[in-house]
Amino acid sequence: MKKVINDPEQVVEEMLQGMVAAHPQYVRRVQGFNVLVRANAPVTGKVALVSGGGSGHEPSHGGFVGRGMLDGAVAGAVFTSPTPDQVYEAVKAVNGGKGVLLVIKNYTGDVMNFEMAAELAAADGVQVDKVIVNDDVAVENSTWTVGRRGIAGTVFVHKIAGAKAETGAELAEVKRVAEKVIANVRSMGMALAPCTVPAAGKPSFTLAENEIEIGMGIHGEPGTHRETIRSADEIATHLAEKIFADNPLKAGDSVALMINGLGATPLMELYIVAHKVTALLAAKQVKLAKTFVGNYMTSLEMAGFSISVLKLDEELQKLLLAPADTPAFVQF
Secondary structure: OOOOOOOHHHHHHHHHHHHHHHOOOOEEEOOOOOEEEEOOOOOOOOOEEEEEEEEOOOOOOHHHEOEOOEOEEEEEEEOOOOOHHHHHHHHHHHOOOOOEEEEEEOOHHHHHHHHHHHHHHHHOOOOEEEEEEOOEOOOOOOOOOOOOOOOOOHHHHHHHHHHHHHOOOOHHHHHHHHHHHHHHEEEEEEEEEOOEOOOOOOEOOOOOOOEEEEOOOOOOOOOOEEEEOOOHHHHHHHHHHHHHHHOOOOOOOEEEEEEEEOEOOOHHHHHHHHHHHHHHHHHOOOEEEEEEEEOOOOOOOEEEEEEEEEEEOHHHHHHHOOOEEOOOOEEO
């Protein structure tokens, strides 16, 4: 294993210290916990958003803490759900009096621990609600999951629900918008090569030199199948067609597109994929409101990418394009 680390058992702790040192204008740490919150948290009179999960998906989730997105992010151990007490501390730290919305990716541990934290906070009189993101069309009832997995489409929930919260909307309205995003976003990914969890010291799975896995999850969970590597256009078309089949688009629809790198895929290759998916959307006479290309929800140094397509209405498009200012996402 070759990694730029000190101690495999300290990677999350030292990463969080580094994020605070690099971005003090955006985030501060809740003392004693693996929790980052907005530097000015709690923001009085605004619904707060908290998300999180296992570390190793950076910039998710701490990179999206800031104005217009998340108020708090909870970091578990690598690929491991944060504990209920960590989530509970995040909720307390960001509560500005209008309630807290938990944005949870659909993994059994995350759902259970975030729900336990919500119960603890509610017992303290904090108004808490939740949404569960399940945008991955690849498989159902996979490793760690009952139902579909939550992957990179979660970033659209952070952005749009965060924008809604900035307007001063009530908790029920912020949740409604988040659920509308979840209902309209679909994603699917693939892997070229595995990643190595620092504490494990060896790759999480193996692929032959000419082999790829279609539908791979962000923790290395199995996908739909393995096959011989094909061209970028062929791979992109396969993933996009699965997404389109699950959430059909018609001429005149407006969408947002995300081509998300899993950690080790060059931007050159992500842009090649973006070119093909853009052409597929154009052939359907679908309007492309915004395209995002880059690393948004990674899997350590896994090579591969995912495609996310969000069907927009006027409300979602306005909120998507609203300003945001976080360490990993700046939009004016």
